[in-house]
C-alpha cells in the first residue's frame with residue numbers, strides 16, 4: 264500500500280489531492296464534492312413524491328401505486344435523489360469499492376431535508392446488516408448516513424435494531440414474498456426506550472420500500488409511536504394512473 268492510499272484509508276477523504284477531485288468523474292475541482300457538470304446530474308426529487316416511501320412520482324398524488332391503499336407502517340418518508348446516473352455511480356463506488364467517505368458529501372443535504380420535512384424524531388436509526396455482512400464490507404452504509412445525520416441535527420441514535428437473518432435473494436421475489444422473508448430478519452433489543460417515541464430510519468437506497476416497511480412494523484410493535492424514513496436515493500416507481 265502506498266503512503267497516499269494508507270493515509271487516505273485512515274483519513275477517509277485523503278490529505279493530498281483526493282478531496283479536490285469530483286467524487287463522480289474525478290476531474291479537478293476547487294471546492295465542494297462535485298464538478299458543476301456532475302452536480303447537475305444528481306437528480307434531486309422535487310415536490311412530487313410518495314409520502315410513504317419517499318420515491319418520486321411523475322404525477323401529483325399522495326402515494327405511489329405500490330403504497331396506495333395499503334396499510335403502511337412508515338408514517339412519512341423522503342428521499343433525496345433518484346437512483347440514476349451520477350447517484351447510482353456514487354452509490355456503487357461507496358458500497359462496493361470501500362469509498363465510504365462519499366457518504367459525507369450528503370450530510371448537509373440530508374440535514375436540510377430533515378429540517379424542511381420537520382421530522383422532529385426522538386431517535387435516528389438505520390437499516391442494519393447482519394454481523395457477517397458488515398464484517399465482510401467493513402462498514403454499514405446506512406449506519407454511516409444515520410450517524411452523520413444524527414450529529415448534524417443533534418438527535419440521538421437508537422442502535423437496538425439487529426439483523427439476524429441474511430436476505431440475499433430479495434431481488435427475485437415479489438412484494439409479498441419479500442415481506443414474508445423480511446418478517447423474521449430483524450430483532451430489536453432495548454425496546455423499552457422506544458415506547459411512545461418517534462423513530463427515523465435512515466437508509467441508502469429505497470428500491471421497493473419493503474425493507475423499511477418491515478423494519479417500521481417491527482419498531483411499531485416494539486412501542487414506537489411514529490416511524491419515518493429518509494433515504495439518500497430511491498428507485499422511481501413506474502406510475503400508472
Ligand SMILES: [Zn+2]
Nearest residue numbers: 285288298301
Ligand atoms: Zn464530475
Ligand SMILES: [Zn+2]
Nearest residue numbers: 313316327330
Ligand atoms: Zn410509495
